[in-house]
């Protein structure tokens with residue numbers, strides 16, 4: 316999550332980003348860019364307040380990044396629409412709406428015909444829909460390019476092709492990073508290497524992340540208009556300002572393999588056509604895959620460790636684009652104020668050590 320570097324540089328700190336390649340080319344490039352704090356499973360409910368706080372920061376965050384960089388981010392605050400196809404849509408819809416309201420998230424129940432009036436591309440088979448008017452999307456590739464530019468304008472130095480081998484530890488303090496051929500001294504070291512973080516020597520106990528592959532396809536259908544992000548239980552469709560419709564995504568645990576497969580793309584295309592049948596005539600412009608940084612409990616890993624000067628900002632799994640502004644703010648607050656304005660304990664990098672200690676204690680003698 317190197318966008319933190321923009322906030323730090325703007326706070327007057329001397330900031331350097333070391334990346335083994337050009338920053339912004341991994342999961343943050345591969346993403347769909349949906350900005351939805353709604354939980355995807357019961358285990359993700361604890362993340363809702365963080366997601367809501369980040370979504371609330373988005374309009375100001377993109378406005379600042381766009382102003383500093385002079386580049387558009389493709390931010391679309393147009394809401395999202397979830398179509399329901401089951402035979403028991405009435406019960407399903409009221410559960411969805413009640414869950415959202417219980418979490419302080421706006422959601423409206425729509426009849427199928429009202430949903431199709433908003434989004435005529437929606438299948439005739441959809442029985443009802445839930446509209447989440449506060450949700451949004453951003454063109455993550457454009458956002459990454461704009462953030463990189465803004466970081467440089469704000470004084471951050473970017474060292475591409477210069478990855479970290481290890482943290483540079485001196486007793487209980489992190490003195491900086493060990494790169495391929497040199498050491499770099501720093502008062503604060505932030506590990507934000509996505510699903511690759513655990514491969515940096517000394518990091519795995521705090522960030523035991525692994526890659527969760529997601530395959531995607533970009534479609535273009537000139538005669539079909541989709542305004543909002545559309546969901547079904549199988550797929551999402553994300554319209555971009557340039558007319559592309561991004562469809563995704565699979566979740567696969569296949570190591571660091573970023574290849575697309577016939578089965579993965581077939582699954583995406585058939586679910587996309589089921590949700591918006593007009594896409595059957597769409598051109599396939601691109602297919603790709605990226606690696607989400609997943610943690611053992613699927614929650615982000617944020618904050619200080621028990622090594623002085625060492626911070627983690629990784630494990631964002633399926634929500635790293637949503638969580639970009641709040642991650643940037645938290646990292647800046649930890650470093651400049653040593654306190655943060657958001658409840659984050661649940662996401663501490665120290666939770667894995669505590670779990671290990673608990674497990675060891677429970678082991679029979």
Ligand SMILES: Cc1cc2nc3c(=O)[nH]c(=O)nc-3n(C[C@H](O)[C@H](O)[C@H](O)COP(=O)(O)OP(=O)(O)OC[C@H]3O[C@@H](n4cnc5c(N)ncnc54)[C@H](O)[C@@H]3O)c2cc1C
Pocket residue numbers: 316317333334335336337338339340341342343344345346347348349350477478479480507508509510511512515528529530531563564604605606607608628629630631632633634635636637638
């Ligand atoms: C298919 C897909 C769809 C997604 N959809 C969404 C979505 O709709 N909404 C959402 O909010 N999130 C989504 N996500 C998740 C989101 O993209 C990620 O959570 C987020 O991009 C992670 O950002 P990151 O900076 O931590 O990791 P990355 O973007 O993977 O960046 C890691 C960086 O670390 C660098 N690096 C690696 N090793 C080293 C090293 N040793 N030293 C220095 N640098 C190193 C890499 O080169 C890279 O630049 C999606 C992800 C995928 C793959």
